[in-house]
Amino acid sequence: MAAALIQAVDDRQPHLLRLPVQQGSASALEEVRYALGSRHPRAGTVVLEAGRWHLRLPELRQLQELLAPLQLDLIRVAGDHPETLVAAAALGLEIDLAVPQPPSPAGAAVAGDLLVHRGTLRSGDHLQAEGSVLLLGDVNPGARISAAGNVLVWGRLRGIAHAGVAGDRNARIVALQLRPLQLRIADMVARGPEGLPPPGLAEQALLVDGEIRIDPAAPDFSG
Incomplete structure (x- = not known):
């Protein structure tokens, strides 16, 4: 299964950029290039669903740079790999757990x-x-x-x-x-x-x- 860009229905919602469930030989950047293809999505914000992908800070920064010319602003990363979440936080992005569970201690x-x-x-x-x-x-x-x-x-x-x-x-x-x-x-x-x-x-x-x-x-x- 390849990466996919799911466009928001209106300007108030972010686009969803979903990486494949299984990480293959292609890099995250290559997967995103493929997902964008010749499409021209409406300018707006983007949430990246990274799943189990291990994305380091330089890779996330490259993704931001790839999206920027299309007037797409990466604002949040959802995933369950700890180092991906930390790298996203380092860039000032919001982070979400890919599969939220009932909270443990408060917060x-x-x-x-x-x-x-x-x-x-x-x-x-x-x-x-x-x-x-x-x-x-x-x-x-x-x-x-x-x-x-x-x-x-x-x-x-x-x-x-x-x-x-x-x-x-x-x-x-x-x-x-x-x-x-x-x-x-x-x-x-x-x-x-x-x-x-x-x-x-x-x-x-x-x-x-x-x-x-x-x-x-x-x-x-x-x-």
Whole structure:
């Protein structure tokens, strides 16, 4: 099944750009070019249904540039791949879960094994996830965030974060500003760095040779 552009019935609604359910050899950009073809959709806004596609920040930016000459403005990305949602948020786009479920804690929703929470965690709060967790907000001092998988924070991490709580030593912790009181990955513990992060880069903590190491991370949180 190929990508499809479903035009809105009126100017008040966005067009829907739907990527194929199964990701084949063609890139997302190629799929969108095919969907547009020789069509001349009415100018307006666009919602991208990405499904399980893993789209990094540069790819989403290329999609925006492809749509712009047609006076189409990408405003929202729906999908269930955590790094796609984070990359979309990095570009200032709205994000939606592809398959919304009844909310978990207040402000949170689940898609597959990803828990997405919108809002800041304040002192005394503890957000837990059975899979990976994506927080669109800050983790203030005195707050905790933990997950069996990865911990992704689109904001400042200044509380306590624990990734791989069930023992996954490949889990990682990523944040725009990684300055926690304490970091845990599986059974390893470390304190956060004190200096400011490199400008324009997120940071990630991961286990390297049995120790927690903090490195710059591209804004798409890939790698």
